[in-house]
Amino acid sequence: MAKYVENKEVKMAKMIEFIKFSLIGGIMTVLSLALFALFIETFNINYIISNILSYTIAVIISFYLNKIYTFQQKSINKKQDFIKLVEFFLMKLVLLGLDTILLYLMVEILQLNTYFSKIFLTLFLFIVSYPISKIIIKRKEKGKL
Numbered sequence: 001m002a003k004y005v006e007n008k009e010v011k012m013a014k015m016i017e018f019i020k021f022s023l024i025g026g027i028m029t030v031l032s033l034a035l036f037a038l039f040i041e042t043f044n045i046n047y048i049i050s051n052i053l054s055y056t057i058a059v060i061i062s063f064y065l066n067k068i069y070t071f072q073q074k075s076i077n078k079k080q081d082f083i084k085l086v087e088f089f090l091m092k093l094v095l096l097g098l099d100t101i102l103l104y105l106m107v108e109i110l111q112l113n114t115y116f117s118k119i120f121l122t123l124f125l126f127i128v129s130y131p132i133s134k135i136i137i138k139r140k141e142k143g144k145l
Contacts, residue, residue, distance in 0.1 A: 017070060017071065017134075018130070020066075020069055020070040021066060021070045021130055021133070021134075022126075024062060024065045024066055024069065024070060025062070025126050025129075025130075027065075028058040028061060028062045028065075029058075029122050029123075029126070031054075031057070031058050031061070032054045032055060032057070032058040032122065033054070033115075033118065033119070033122070034054075035050075035053065035054035035057060035058070036050050036051060036054040036118060037115075039053055039054060047103075047107070047114055048100060048103070048104065051096075051099065051100055051103060051118070052096065052100065055092070055096050055099065056096075059088070059089060059092040059096075060089075062092075063084075063085055063088045063089070063137075066133060066137055067084070067137050070137075071134065071137045071138050073137055073138060084136060084137060084139070087136045088133065088136050088137065091129070091132050091133070091136060092129070095125050095128065095129060098125070099121050099122075099125055102117075102121055103117055103118060103121055106120070106121070
């Protein structure tokens with residue numbers, strides 16, 4: 001019976017963690033899309049450059065929100081925090097490259113709507129980024145969770 005309760009508590013904790021990640025991801029998605037549109041519509045910046053700028057801003061904010069609220073990780077030390085931020089940013093940079101290439105293909109080659117393509121890719125990359133983000137942010141020492 002105790003093992004059942006423990007498993008249920010672990011599952012609930014994981015579900016709450018994923019919900020928090022989803023909420024922060026949703027907020028960052030709205031922020032990223034708003035900045036994307038702002039850069040295009042107000043400042044007349046190319047959609048690829050707008051994508052990179054909006055994505056970068058959202059990634060930095062996302063790292064800190066997920067670190068503090070989702071995964072509840074306290075600062076170990078400034079060097080360790082910086083290393084995690086760099087790892088997180090590099091992971092997101094790879095996803096940004098994938099996002100940008102796929103956005104270009106969807107808009108230029110497939111002739112899909114720019115905003116539809118951006119929303120679709122944002123949702124897809126959200127699903128991909130959850131497990132990777134968790135590993136990077138929760139790791140206590142290099143190579144350990």
